[in-house]
Amino acid sequence: MKVTGGRAVPAHGRDPILRMEKITKRFGPVLANDQIDLVVREGSVHGLLGENGAGKTTLVNILYGLYQPDAGRMLLRGRQVRFTSPRSAIRQGIGMIHQQFMLVPPLTVAENIILGLPPRRSAFLDLRRVEAEIRTLSKTYRLDVDPRAPIWQLPVGIQQRVEILKALYRQADLFILDEPTSVLTPAESEALFEIVKRLVSEGRSVIFITHKLDEVMHVCNEVTVLRQGRVVATLPTTETTPAALARMMVGRDVVLRLEKGPARRNGVVLQIDGLRASNDRSLPALKGVSFAVQQGEVFGIAGVDGNGQTELAEVVSGLRRATAGRIMLRGVDVTNAPVRRRISQGLAYIPSDRHRFGVIPDLTVADNLVLKDFYHPPFAYRAILQPGTIRQHAAALAKRFDIRMAGIEQEVRQLSGGNQQKVVLAREVSGDPHLIVAMQPTRGLDVGASEFVLRTILAQRDRGAAVLYTSAELDEVLAVSDRVAVMFDGEIMGIVRPNEVSLEEVSLMMGGALRKLLLPPTEVNE
Amino acid sequence: MTLRLAATRLIPVWAVLAALMLGMLLVRLAGANPFVAYSELLRGAFADLFGFSTTLVKTTPLLFAGLGVAVALRAGLFNIGAEGQIYLGGLGATLVGVYLHGLPPVVHIPLTLFAGALAGGLWALLPIVLRVTRGVNEVITTLLMNYIGFFLVSWVVSGPLMEPGAPYPYSRALDPATNLPVLIPATDAHAGILIALFLALLLHLLFARTAYGFQLRAVGANPMASAYAGMNVRVTLVAAMVLGGALAGVAGAVEVTGLKHRLFEGFSPGYGYDAIVVAFLSNGQPLGVVAMSFFFGALRSGANIMQRSLGVPVAIVFAIQGLAVIFLAAGLAIQRRSLVLELLRARLKGGATTDAHVEAARHDAF
Numbered sequence: 001m002k003v004t005g006g007r008a009v010p011a012h013g014r015d016p017i018l019r020m021e022k023i024t025k026r027f028g029p030v031l032a033n034d035q036i037d038l039v040v041r042e043g044s045v046h047g048l049l050g051e052n053g054a055g056k057t058t059l060v061n062i063l064y065g066l067y068q069p070d071a072g073r074m075l076l077r078g079r080q081v082r083f084t085s086p087r088s089a090i091r092q093g094i095g096m097i098h099q100q101f102m103l104v105p106p107l108t109v110a111e112n113i114i115l116g117l118p119p120r121r122s123a124f125l126d127l128r129r130v131e132a133e134i135r136t137l138s139k140t141y142r143l144d145v146d147p148r149a150p151i152w153q154l155p156v157g158i159q160q161r162v163e164i165l166k167a168l169y170r171q172a173d174l175f176i177l178d179e180p181t182s183v184l185t186p187a188e189s190e191a192l193f194e195i196v197k198r199l200v201s202e203g204r205s206v207i208f209i210t211h212k213l214d215e216v217m218h219v220c221n222e223v224t225v226l227r228q229g230r231v232v233a234t235l236p237t238t239e240t241t242p243a244a245l246a247r248m249m250v251g252r253d254v255v256l257r258l259e260k261g262p263a264r265r266n267g268v269v270l271q272i273d274g275l276r277a278s279n280d281r282s283l284p285a286l287k288g289v290s291f292a293v294q295q296g297e298v299f300g301i302a303g304v305d306g307n308g309q310t311e312l313a314e315v316v317s318g319l320r321r322a323t324a325g326r327i328m329l330r331g332v333d334v335t336n337a338p339v340r341r342r343i344s345q346g347l348a349y350i351p352s353d354r355h356r357f358g359v360i361p362d363l364t365v366a367d368n369l370v371l372k373d374f375y376h377p378p379f380a381y382r383a384i385l386q387p388g389t390i391r392q393h394a395a396a397l398a399k400r401f402d403i404r405m406a407g408i409e410q411e412v413r414q415l416s417g418g419n420q421q422k423v424v425l426a427r428e429v430s431g432d433p434h435l436i437v438a439m440q441p442t443r444g445l446d447v448g449a450s451e452f453v454l455r456t457i458l459a460q461r462d463r464g465a466a467v468l469y470t471s472a473e474l475d476e477v478l479a480v481s482d483r484v485a486v487m488f489d490g491e492i493m494g495i496v497r498p499n500e501v502s503l504e505e506v507s508l509m510m511g512g513a514l515r516k517l518l519l520p521p522t523e524v525n526e
Numbered sequence: 527m528t529l530r531l532a533a534t535r536l537i538p539v540w541a542v543l544a545a546l547m548l549g550m551l552l553v554r555l556a557g558a559n560p561f562v563a564y565s566e567l568l569r570g571a572f573a574d575l576f577g578f579s580t581t582l583v584k585t586t587p588l589l590f591a592g593l594g595v596a597v598a599l600r601a602g603l604f605n606i607g608a609e610g611q612i613y614l615g616g617l618g619a620t621l622v623g624v625y626l627h628g629l630p631p632v633v634h635i636p637l638t639l640f641a642g643a644l645a646g647g648l649w650a651l652l653p654i655v656l657r658v659t660r661g662v663n664e665v666i667t668t669l670l671m672n673y674i675g676f677f678l679v680s681w682v683v684s685g686p687l688m689e690p691g692a693p694y695p696y697s698r699a700l701d702p703a704t705n706l707p708v709l710i711p712a713t714d715a716h717a718g719i720l721i722a723l724f725l726a727l728l729l730h731l732l733f734a735r736t737a738y739g740f741q742l743r744a745v746g747a748n749p750m751a752s753a754y755a756g757m758n759v760r761v762t763l764v765a766a767m768v769l770g771g772a773l774a775g776v777a778g779a780v781e782v783t784g785l786k787h788r789l790f791e792g793f794s795p796g797y798g799y800d801a802i803v804v805a806f807l808s809n810g811q812p813l814g815v816v817a818m819s820f821f822f823g824a825l826r827s828g829a830n831i832m833q834r835s836l837g838v839p840v841a842i843v844f845a846i847q848g849l850a851v852i853f854l855a856a857g858l859a860i861q862r863r864s865l866v867l868e869l870l871r872a873r874l875k876g877g878a879t880t881d882a883h884v885e886a887a888r889h890d891a892f
Contacts, residue, residue, distance in 0.1 A: 319753060340756035349754060360748040371744065371755040375737040383737045 014041040023072035032058040034229040047220030055229040065089040095167025096176040105152035155306025213242040263482040265294040269466035275325035285311040287490040298467040300481030308490040346434030358424040361413035366394035401426040418449030541853035549846040570831025571824035579713035585823030589722040590777030591801030592815040594770040599810040601766035602746035607668025608774040609798025610675030611646035615775025618645030620789040623700030634703040646775015654767035697789035706784035716784035729812040
């Protein structure tokens, strides 16, 4: 160990491991990176801060050999380098943990980690040895990953650790973490920060991409702030404040704030009693969940990815079978009823993965807007489609929800992510549903689009809809919800009011360390 | 924008034209003048009554079976089993034609066609049920069912149904009341082509104008989103495959009742496989299937004349067919927009574990 604690020598005093000079990258009319300079010092954590679309990911993709810069040069350990592919970047000791994991689902952890590596020692694959090595690495960094588990069985949080293991196994000395905490809970993030600190304490260097200010202050030695493809500033974190960084990042002061009035609750819409269900591996995912959602409130579900939220949303919307318990929707038992019956009872669903669950990218905007209603009047009489009505419907919704497109006959695949989500929102919300199940509806959207989604959902609440809201972003759940149920390991650890609970308590509940009904029991089913 | 769209839609046409151009080179290598050969081919396919009737006769089974593959394709399924479904359809029609007597043609003909459809549909049922319940890839099962169908017919016509004293395996003659009307006197051209055209039009309307067509397309394009929107993916997939099998079954029934009037061992020279080419080149569009099957029917019919008068081997036509598929694939790869290609890509990328159909079918299991 050269430097203990990683802070013995001020970061800005050390030698640079990486120097990127005047990097420019253009995509069509968009200037993604405009003459960006970035210097990363050895044994330090360098934060890359900026909003969605600021150019952070483009810059590191250039470093990782995924893109070729239009101009500029890179020096790694003082030598000029040019990476034509990730393979050459990896060979030079660069390890990247992408936002979207690059893993092969049917293969095991160990197989994924050695994928593409030349065999060592002999021509034969010694998986057992690899597994032992991975187990050791996993133990050292407290990653708790079973090298024999197939990737597709693992929750997102664990998959990220596999990516970290992959880079560790390849003995990377410059790690790129792209928004690594976006899928983690506070406790998990804390564990990740420990890993990052351990990495730099061994002389390795980390580029830490984020848009979260507290993370920058917490783990980074230095930070470069990007805005609209340009460097706003590079400075040591000891010489700045979160508020100052926020101003640099967005060019104005920001606070996460959602303006909403008090909930006007009025009668139970969704009542869930003792609900049990299994996950895809036939293991119990919901272990007796009970709660009620009322008209005119947003009922949030907080928890680490993979603690039963997905299964809960699927069971409520009819895509997963309940093994026990009861789901009452407006007084009707819909426990294992077909999706269409729930829809006719007033259910709407806003999924997390739009491309897979929300829209049919090959169909037109107009067709996607009638995906739930195409078979009945006024869109079809005796199974004969009414194209005129379908077009009018689409035009009206496109206007009301401000869907930006070339026309309603355009294929949805050609729309931006935000506009695709508007198509989903328009379809799901326009029928004035009684219950909206929203599953991470803002995932992958930029700030503006996220805000539109949240505002739409709150407007529905004020109209009188009951909303069941799930998100991996704790801040978001707390901001949007009137009540929040915290899930851990298939159980509800407690139901709380966001303004009456501390973040620390919620974190403890998400980690399963605290089981508490912070509301008096009468409040829950009032 | 519209020009681009038109270019995309016309890729199959370009592919066929390119194949014909390269085919000229092959004709030249075979020692004939390509222009003479092609005009001879054209003349053979259309100019005389006999040639034209042969074109119609060859088009008919390709059209039926091509529709059968196209319906499944619409729902995102690969029906490689049209050949077996043709054999079963022929068998079904033969049973009704051989064992039932004394019915008027107006009853007996529909009955044979229905029996063919039923047999073909049932032949497709097993693979699709395995698919939606167990996730067994239908490409493999439908393909393997072809062999079972072929040998089942071989056994039937050389055993239980064999014409006594026949020199090689074929069945007893069907009741004359099952014979389809002849379209052009003194030729083989039978009314099967009219039925096929009618069905193609019907399918076109089904796809373009009805809620069923909408659902088929939605499920084919994204089964998960369709399940979330309340559609029953499992039922849709089974219906599409069985309908496809039934259409291919009618191809077999029409071959028997319109042309041969007996069930012969190996009576289909691979119409079911050519139907896959026809459906893919048509991108699953029924009217495209009409055009493509007519084109290949004409090619086959004209090739015989070309061989007789110029000595250019018929095999050239099959080479042209193969080249058309290659050019199509190349064209689509450049455009990156095609039902078939998207499906193949999804399949190859997803592997067995993230198969969207299976996942969707699991979700709407109740």
